[in-house]
Amino acid sequence: xxxCPKPCYPELLMKGKAEMNVEKxxxxxxxxxxxxxxxxxTTVFNSMTGGRQHVGNWPGVTVEKKEGMFxxxxxxxxxxxxxxxxxxTAYSIDERIARDFLLREKPNAVVVVIDAxxxxxxxxxxxxxLELGSNVILDLNMxxxxxxxxxxxxxxxxxxxxxxxxxxxVAHKGEGIELLKQAIIEISVEKxxxxxxxxxxxxxxxxxxxxxxxxxxxxxxxWVAIKLLEGDAEILKRVKDSNAESVxxxxxxxxxxxxxxxxxxxxxxxxxxxxxxxxxxxxxxxLDLMDRLDISDRIDRILVxxxxxxxxxxxxxxxxxxxxxxxxxxxxxxxxxxxxxFGEAVSSGITGMKGPQWLSSLLSxxxxxxxxxxxxxxxxxxxxxxxxxxxxxxxxxxxxxxxTDRFMHALxxxxxxxxxxxxxxxxxxxxxxxxxxxxxxxxxxLTILVNPLMSCSARLPIYVLFxxxxxxxxxxxxxxxxxxxxxxxxxxxxxxxKGVFFKGEVAPLIMELPPYRLPTIKxxxxxxxxxxxxxxxxxxxxxxxxxxxxxxxxxxxxxxxxASEQSVIGKLGLLFAPLLKPAGFGSWQAGVxxxxxxxxxxxxxxxxxxxxxVQEAGLTSVIQTQFTALSxxxxxxxxxxxxxxxxxxxxxxxxxxxxxxxLAVGYSLVLGWGLAVLIYQIGALFMALx
Amino acid sequence: MPLSMVRPGQRVRIAEIRGGRGLIGKFTHMGFYPGVExxxxxxxxxxxxxxxxxxxxxxGYGMANRILVSLIP
Numbered sequence: 001x002x003x004c005p006k007p008c009y010p011e012l013l014m015k016g017k018a019e020m021n022v023e024k025x026x027x028x029x030x031x032x033x034x035x036x037x038x039x040x041x042t043t044v045f046n047s048m049t050g051g052r053q054h055v056g057n058w059p060g061v062t063v064e065k066k067e068g069m070f071x072x073x074x075x076x077x078x079x080x081x082x083x084x085x086x087x088x089t090a091y092s093i094d095e096r097i098a099r100d101f102l103l104r105e106k107p108n109a110v111v112v113v114i115d116a117x118x119x120x121x122x123x124x125x126x127x128x129x130l131e132l133g134s135n136v137i138l139d140l141n142m143x144x145x146x147x148x149x150x151x152x153x154x155x156x157x158x159x160x161x162x163x164x165x166x167x168x169x170v171a172h173k174g175e176g177i178e179l180l181k182q183a184i185i186e187i188s189v190e191k192x193x194x195x196x197x198x199x200x201x202x203x204x205x206x207x208x209x210x211x212x213x214x215x216x217x218x219x220x221x222x223w224v225a226i227k228l229l230e231g232d233a234e235i236l237k238r239v240k241d242s243n244a245e246s247v248x249x250x251x252x253x254x255x256x257x258x259x260x261x262x263x264x265x266x267x268x269x270x271x272x273x274x275x276x277x278x279x280x281x282x283x284x285x286x287l288d289l290m291d292r293l294d295i296s297d298r299i300d301r302i303l304v305x306x307x308x309x310x311x312x313x314x315x316x317x318x319x320x321x322x323x324x325x326x327x328x329x330x331x332x333x334x335x336x337x338x339x340x341x342f343g344e345a346v347s348s349g350i351t352g353m354k355g356p357q358w359l360s361s362l363l364s365x366x367x368x369x370x371x372x373x374x375x376x377x378x379x380x381x382x383x384x385x386x387x388x389x390x391x392x393x394x395x396x397x398x399x400x401x402x403x404t405d406r407f408m409h410a411l412x413x414x415x416x417x418x419x420x421x422x423x424x425x426x427x428x429x430x431x432x433x434x435x436x437x438x439x440x441x442x443x444x445x446l447t448i449l450v451n452p453l454m455s456c457s458a459r460l461p462i463y464v465l466f467x468x469x470x471x472x473x474x475x476x477x478x479x480x481x482x483x484x485x486x487x488x489x490x491x492x493x494x495x496x497x498k499g500v501f502f503k504g505e506v507a508p509l510i511m512e513l514p515p516y517r518l519p520t521i522k523x524x525x526x527x528x529x530x531x532x533x534x535x536x537x538x539x540x541x542x543x544x545x546x547x548x549x550x551x552x553x554x555x556x557x558x559x560x561x562x563a564s565e566q567s568v569i570g571k572l573g574l575l576f577a578p579l580l581k582p583a584g585f586g587s588w589q590a591g592v593x594x595x596x597x598x599x600x601x602x603x604x605x606x607x608x609x610x611x612x613x614v615q616e617a618g619l620t621s622v623i624q625t626q627f628t629a630l631s632x633x634x635x636x637x638x639x640x641x642x643x644x645x646x647x648x649x650x651x652x653x654x655x656x657x658x659x660x661x662x663l664a665v666g667y668s669l670v671l672g673w674g675l676a677v678l679i680y681q682i683g684a685l686f687m688a689l690x
Numbered sequence: 691m692p693l694s695m696v697r698p699g700q701r702v703r704i705a706e707i708r709g710g711r712g713l714i715g716k717f718t719h720m721g722f723y724p725g726v727e728x729x730x731x732x733x734x735x736x737x738x739x740x741x742x743x744x745x746x747x748x749x750g751y752g753m754a755n756r757i758l759v760s761l762i763p
Contacts, residue, residue, distance in 0.1 A: 087719040121721050121745045264715075265723045272721060300732055300739065398748065402739075405750045415750050509750025510716060513739060 026076040031184055032102060034129065035113035036122050037084030038514040040141040043171040044113050045081050046526060048181065055530075058097050064436060072181045080107065086121075088128040090234040092439060102134055103218060109135045109187045111180065116140040116153060116168075119279045120272070126162065127271055130195040133220040137183050138166040144173070152284035161278055163195045172520055196222075199270050202258060203229070206251040214244040229255070230264045299516055300399065313403045316396070317422070320387040324380055324426065324457075331379035339375065343368040362551055367544070380457050382532045384426035388419070389527035393519030398511055405509050411491050412498035414438055415509045417447040421490075424454030425483075428648045430531050431456075432655055442502040445656055449497060449664050452644040453490040455483050458601035462639045465605050469620045470629040478633070482640050489641065493667070550596055550603070554610075564611075569595070583638060583676035584631030584684075594638065600645045630687070634680040642672030691761070693738065694754035696730045702759035703727050709756050721745065727762065 035041035045053075049068025058065045066081035082101065083094035090096055102110065110129055114122040129136050138158065140146075146153060155166040165183050169176030199207070210225035216238060227235040228248050239248070252263055259266050347364035350356075391397045397419065405415025416438050424431030431451045438444040460479075467478040553569035564570055565588055573592030580586045580594070589611040597604040605619070612622045627635065643665055644652070653661040696702055704724050707714045721742055722728065731739040731746065738749045749757075 086716070089715055089719055091715040091719075118744050120743060124719065124721070261724050265718055268718050268721075268723055269725065402748045402750065409750075409752075509748070510720075510753065511748050511750075512720075513746040513748045515746070 026071070027074055028076045028078070029108045030078040030080065030105070031109045031111060032080045032082055032105075032107040033111050033113065034082045034098065034125065035084060035139075036086055036115065036125060036512075038512065039084070039113045039115040039122060040171045041081070041084060041113040043523065044111075044139060044141060044169065044177070044180070045079065046523075047171055047174055047177045049079055055534075058101075063093060063097055070181065072185055075185050077181075077184060080105075085125065087125055088132060089230075090232050096234060099132065102129075102132060107135075109137050109184055111137045111139050111184065113139045113141050113171075115142050117142055117145045117149065117151075119153070119283065120275050123275050123278070124271060126164075127195075127197060127275065130162065130164075131197070131220075131223050131226060133223065135187060136162070136164045137180070137187060138162065138164050139176075139180055140166060140168045141171050143168045143176075144170045150285055154282040154284070157282040158278070161282075172523065197271055197274050199226075199267065202255060203267070203270070206255055210244075210248065210251055213247040214239055226267065230267055231262075300513075309403045313400055316391070316400070320384070320391075320422075321425075323387050324383045328380035328383045335375055335378065339368060358555065361555065362548070367548065367551075378532070378536070381426050382528060384423070384457075385430070385528045385531045386524065388423065389524040389531075390519050392527070393517065393524055395514045395516045398513050401509065401511065402513075411494045412502070413447060413450075413494060414440070414443040416511075417443065420447050420451060421454050424451045424456060426457050428452050428454065428456050428644055429651045430534065432648065432651045433534070435655065445660055446494060446497055446502050448652055448655060449660065449667075450490045450494045452648060452664065452668060453486045453493065453641065455486045455640055456601065456648075458645065459639055461602070461605045463636055465608075465619060465623065466627070466632040466636050469623045470627070470632045478636075482636055485637065486640055489671070493671075550599060579673070582681065583673065584634045584680035585627060587626060589626070590635065594642065597639065598643055598646060600647070601639070604639065630680060630683040634676040634683075637679055638672045638676040640672070641668055641675060643668050691759060692755045693730070693740070693749075693757040693759050694733070696733060696759065696761070698730050698732050701727060701729045701762045703762055704757065705760050706758040707756060708758070720747065722747065728759075 033041060033045055035044075045066065045068060048070050050070070052070070053066060053068040056065050056067070063083060068079045068081070070077055070079065080101070082098045085092070085095045085098050088095050088099045101107075112126050112129060114126070116122075126136060126138060140153065140155065153168075155168065159166040165187065167176055167180045167183050169180060171177070198204070206229060207222065207225045210228055211221045214224060214228065215221060216224050216235070219235075224235060224239075228239065229252060231252070236248075239245075255263050255266075343364040346368060347360045350360040350363065388397070391400070401415040401418055404418040408415050408417055417435070419437070420431045420434040422431075423434050428451050431454065432448050435444045435447045435451075438447060463479045463482055464475075467475045471478045550569065553572070554567050556568045557566075561567070565574065569592055570588060572595060573588035573590075576591035576595065577586045577588050580591055589608060592611060593604045593607045596607040608623070609619050612619065612626075623632070643649075649661060649665060652664050693702070704722060704726050706724060707717065707722075717723070722740075726742060728740045728742045731741055733739075733754070738754045740747055740749065
């Protein structure tokens with residue numbers, strides 16, 4: 001550009017400026033981001049798009065779709081993050097989503113993020129994408145690991161053979177990202193269709209035959225032919241309309257006659273043979289993979305060991321809970337005090353300004369009190385997500401799924417269900433959402449149905465109050481018994497539902513185990529924030545609305561004392577009281593508290609305080625007069641089981657449908673009430689007999 | 691012999707994978723198909739870890755019995 005002799009330089013400069021002014025509007029394009037799980041794809045995505053991300057759903061399914069954006073020069077690039085996949089078969093929903101998107105939306109380019117220390121397996125996806133006709137940019141990520149092994153990759157060779165630009169990056173350090181962005185902008189839209197894996201002559205003959213016999217509009221013909229030979233279920237379905245079926249079967253039969261095993265495996269094998277050759281030619285020192293395996297292996301021999309695996313896992317879990325509860329408690333108390341102070345400040349502020357009483361009440365009692373009781377849990381939840389983010393990033397989470405797989409299997413569940421269950425102890429909402437990683441719909445729904453029995457952190461204050469009032473010497477034990485009961489019930493309910501609704505095998509667990517890695521602080525914090533903010537948003541909006549609703553019901557009819565027996569909500573409580581009598585707590589206050597608990601469990605204790613007209617400190621003594629030890633325990637059991645909060649119900653509906661949501665609500669109500677009654681009645685009988 | 695009976699540290703060659711198409715499809719495309727050499731990293735009733743060229747795969751309950759292998763001396 002600047003190699004012009006002096007005279008014309010100023011002219012060019014002027015011309016250039018004029019052009020720029022015309023082109024001021026952004027050129028918008030869209031690209032897709034693909035790659036294996038654990039390739040660092042997410043890090044690349046985060047590096048490129050910064051905070052400008054939007055999370056949604058792929059249409060029609062509950063798989064998460066992430067979209068982001070970045071600008072470079074005069075270009076505005078939208079980046080669509082495809083799910084982590086290994087290939088483009090029809091076997092998993094993630095892969096189907098990816099290929100549907102690529103075929104329909106035709107992004108300008110597909111950046112494939114590759115773990116460069118694992119070239120062969122990672123490149124498999126690249127070959128699949130190239131056969132699909134995608135405009136690929138190869139991102140060799142984790143180059144730091146490659147270099148530290150003393151391996152040299154001939155990127156020019158890779159680029160030449162595959163016909164794609166190759167960029168080296170170290171995403172977690174941010175290296176190479178600018179070059180990547182540049183490559184994205186510079187990529188020519190006219191792709192060279194030159195890439196072709198040479199399957200053996202016999203196979204190539206049949207590919208040609210099928211190309212001539214079958215056409216599928218919108219799909220590249222060679223790709224379709226290969227998929228048909230592979231036996232791709234989805235493509236076969238689409239082609240069923242034409243009369244090509246016989247041709248397909250004939251081609252398949254012709255080939256299988258010559259092969260030792262099925263046609264699909266032969267095709268896969270051919271691809272890997274090609275890749276093996278390519279990798280050998282492009283890497284100077286064949287990565288001594290035994291080195292790479294060594295450290296992770298040695299760790300695994302201990303952690304996933306026959307005898308130590310489970311104890312170590314339990315120790316990890318205990319550590320997590322310690323972190324969450326012991327560390328979180330002082331922070332939670334801090335927020336609690338702040339909320340109380342804030343509520344009073346607002347209240348007196350409004351009174352001082354001679355504002356209406358109802359406004360003061362709405363703001364102070366209703367909103368601040370209500371929403372405040374949710375925010376109190378934020379530290380606990382954030383710590384839980386932090387712990388989980390660390391476990392995931394370090395690679396231990398995958399091992400955990402395996403250690404628990406056997407146990408889960410006995411319950412009729414999947415090893416991958418353990419993460420949603422674990423999350424459920426913090427809050428059922430992210431727990432339910434985490435079931436998206438389960439591939440089988442049956443397993444997913446079953447895990448969702450049972451998740452609320454994992455006693456969420458919102459129920460804890462209820463236990464602390466009642467156990468503290470009646471079982472002060474054995475407080476910890478009693479609370480633990482409740483958690484345990486939740487788990488036991490989950491097992492029982494899971495088995496029953498499995499037998500009734502989900503007969504059949506649990507999907508087998510096949511999961512890649514990433515090498516152990518030291519988590520980066522940045523990555524972990526981003527993950528933690530992603531999940532926490534989701535929880536905040538969901539819970540916050542619904543709880544906010546719920547709390548205002550409660551406030552209304554408690555303040556009407558006009559003239560009635562706030563949250564008294566005469567108010568609407570008090571009357572509602574009276575309505576339910578007789579139902580609760582057999583469980584030992586037939587007072588209208590208990591009824592109201594439980595009713596409020598439907599909106600959010602965090603609210604129950606505060607509600608009791610309001611209804612009995614005492615601050616939480618005095619609540620213990622009041623409770624001791626209103627309940628007995630037995631009815632207290634029954635109440636706690638009811639609180640454990642009876643119904644998920646509205647936000648959780650909404651999440652269940654979002655992830656499943658009305659039928660399953662109805663079942664979840666129904667069974668938990670019946671089970672909760674039934675158990676509470678049972679415990680109280682049997683206990684009372686026992687005591688009467690003494 | 692089924693993979694479940696192989697001791698950790700052994701190298702074996704995959705002979706046959708028994709199962710429905712969906713079951714083995716993912717496995718195949720990840721590079722684990724008949725003829726391929728793999729190493730057993732850890733094994734016990736249930737979770738089984740194998741590796742092929744630096745890729746470590748965990749196999750859940752029940753999978754190990756469906757994969758038939760031959761020992762490599």
